[in-house]
Amino acid sequence: MEKFDKLRQIAKRHQDRRILDLFENDTRMQQFTCRADEMLFDFSKTNLDAEGLTALLGLAQSAGVEARLDAMFAGEKINETEGRAVLHTALRNLSGDPVRVDGQDVMPGVLGTLAAMENFADALREGRIQGQGGAIRDVINIGIGGSDLGPAMACRALSPYADGPRTHFVANVDGADITDTLRLCEPETTLIIVASKTFTTIETITNAETALRWMKSKVSKPGKQFAALSSSVEKTSEFGIPADQVFGFEDWVGGRYSVWGPIGLSLMIAIGPQNFRAFLQGGAAMDRHFRNAPLSENMPVLLALVGLWHHQICGYATRAVLPYDQRLARLPAYFQQLEMESNGKSVSMSGAGLDIAAGPIVWGEPGTNGQHAFYQLIHQGRQIVPCEFMVGAEGHEADLGHHQDLLLANCLAQSEALMTGRSLEVARARMASTGLIGDELERQARHRVFAGNRPSTTLIYPRLTPFVLGQVIALYEHRVFVEGVIMGINSFDQWGVELGKELATALGPLVRGEADASDKDPSTRALLAYIHTARQTTS
Numbered sequence: 446m447e448k449f450d451k452l453r454q455i456a457k458r459h460q461d462r463r464i465l466d467l468f469e470n471d472t473r474m475q476q477f478t479c480r481a482d483e484m485l486f487d488f489s490k491t492n493l494d495a496e497g498l499t500a501l502l503g504l505a506q507s508a509g510v511e512a513r514l515d516a517m518f519a520g521e522k523i524n525e526t527e528g529r530a531v532l533h534t535a536l537r538n539l540s541g542d543p544v545r546v547d548g549q550d551v552m553p554g555v556l557g558t559l560a561a562m563e564n565f566a567d568a569l570r571e572g573r574i575q576g577q578g579g580a581i582r583d584v585i586n587i588g589i590g591g592s593d594l595g596p597a598m599a600c601r602a603l604s605p606y607a608d609g610p611r612t613h614f615v616a617n618v619d620g621a622d623i624t625d626t627l628r629l630c631e632p633e634t635t636l637i638i639v640a641s642k643t644f645t646t647i648e649t650i651t652n653a654e655t656a657l658r659w660m661k662s663k664v665s666k667p668g669k670q671f672a673a674l675s676s677s678v679e680k681t682s683e684f685g686i687p688a689d690q691v692f693g694f695e696d697w698v699g700g701r702y703s704v705w706g707p708i709g710l711s712l713m714i715a716i717g718p719q720n721f722r723a724f725l726q727g728g729a730a731m732d733r734h735f736r737n738a739p740l741s742e743n744m745p746v747l748l749a750l751v752g753l754w755h756h757q758i759c760g761y762a763t764r765a766v767l768p769y770d771q772r773l774a775r776l777p778a779y780f781q782q783l784e785m786e787s788n789g790k791s792v793s794m795s796g797a798g799l800d801i802a803a804g805p806i807v808w809g810e811p812g813t814n815g816q817h818a819f820y821q822l823i824h825q826g827r828q829i830v831p832c833e834f835m836v837g838a839e840g841h842e843a844d845l846g847h848h849q850d851l852l853l854a855n856c857l858a859q860s861e862a863l864m865t866g867r868s869l870e871v872a873r874a875r876m877a878s879t880g881l882i883g884d885e886l887e888r889q890a891r892h893r894v895f896a897g898n899r900p901s902t903t904l905i906y907p908r909l910t911p912f913v914l915g916q917v918i919a920l921y922e923h924r925v926f927v928e929g930v931i932m933g934i935n936s937f938d939q940w941g942v943e944l945g946k947e948l949a950t951a952l953g954p955l956v957r958g959e960a961d962a963s964d965k966d967p968s969t970r971a972l973l974a975y976i977h978t979a980r981q982t983t984s
């Protein structure tokens with residue numbers, strides 16, 4: 446893309462420059478950090494200088510990020526391939542301001558659903574809604590993709606606030622998932638939440654039907670112990686879920702952006718409506734920052750630009766998300782869907798092909814665990830992996846402050862090590878101090894060299910509260926949005942998941958041996974033959 450040429454030239458000119466040397470400029474820490482409320486984003490440990498940043502900001506401006514942002518918040522149908530508005534931000538709008546779609550204020554509906562969810566959650570938590578065997582002790586959310594990852598990630602993240610029934614999450618159609626979960630619960634004291642925007646997703650419906658059979662084995666009115674989160678009221682009622690336990694949302698909420706509304710019900714039940722509101726307020730605070738801060742001080746914009754610099758300009762294929770916060774263990778998976786389902790595209794909004802990769806591969810694990818697994822490659826492998834660290838200044842375990850100190854020290858050590866590395870001279874001196882000499886000293890020293898100059902960013906927040914989690918999720922949502930606008934793609938559809946679904950439906954009868962596989966490719970035929978033979982042998 447021509448619009449990236451200037452940036453590519455800048456990157457090429459500076460590819461061998463040391464990041465460390467950029468700190469000679471006294472204003473670097475001012476220019477390459479950004480604050481949103483109490484949160485600090487530090488992107489100074491990247492090979493970006495004022496010239497590069499200015500060019501990136503120019504790119505955002507010329508791509509019309511600000512106008513597109515206004516269009517999104519104004520309810521315009523920016524999801525053009527599906528003809529839909531994109532208004533997950535309305536779900537966290539507690540300001541009293543209207544939000545219009547086609548001239549209609551959607552806020553009365555949003556707030557009405559929020560109030561209904563709160564009544565339901567409170568009644569459940571207080572034992573006013575009970576199961577056949579008494580108070581509900583377990584809640585199982587059955588859903589997949591955005592109907593699973595958001596609440597599953599957030600329930601884990603906010604477990605210090607969880608004082609309601611235990612929450613469980615079943616996503617995979619693999620019978621192992623539901624079996625292992627049902628084993629932990631009693632039908633008489635369990636609530637099943639079927640979370641599916643479309644209520645057609647085969648994994649979710651199959652798991653829900655299995656859960657219904659399990660419930661029926663012990664409970665005389667099983668429907669009463671089901672709730673549904675869906676846009677399709679007809680389908681939920683066909684399933685037998687009472688209308689007052691169905692929480693709906695509109696088509697302007699995309700699956701991977703839906704944790705803020707009914708899809709967050711399991712989270713609300715776990716942490717209580719008040720904490721859930723704090724989570725919404727965190728998201729809304731980031732929305733305000735995104736809408737009001739100038740581009741050069743706008744955290745989602747800067748996060749997006751750093752991502753673009755690394756992926757589209759420098760050509761680094763992947764991005765590691767490394768939360769030094771064990772409770773954010775599922776955040777990398779959540780961000781995988783957010784980024785890769787949104788921006789993993791090869792066609793621009795106009796239908797023309799993109800001549801540049803639109804979305805990086807996102808992956809990660811919490812620190813410090815990852816350090817003892819894949820960081821070897823990050824430090825000494827040939828490919829460069831930009832790392833996005835995140836950490837809280839404090840943990841929730843007041844009596845374990847020394848753990849948090851170690852966690853923080855490790856997080857800071859990693860970004861420092863990636864940037865500074867260790868030279869051959871230093872490695873030689875270390876080896877010499879162990880008594881090695883000659884060729885062996887040289888050989889051993891070479892294994893202990895760290896090239897350094899590897900980019901990373903750090904997002905640091907006071908503590909992982911519901912408010913902060915809301916900020917972090919909204920920050921990344923908007924980052925993905927800005928990247929998408931600059932690439933000129935639609936970040937809100939996901940046609941790439943459809944083909945596999947269609948083929949899986951067609952393959953069902955072939956797996957069961959009920960249809961002829963002769964029109965399939967040789968590999969698929971051989972795999973089917975293996976399955977049939979293996980099943981005969983084991984049955």
Ligand code: F6P
Nearest residue numbers: 590591592641642643646700942
């Ligand atoms: O297959 C992709 C997808 O459509 C995701 O975008 C979505 O989050 C997930 O499936 C689940 O969809 P639903 O909530 O309609 O069951």
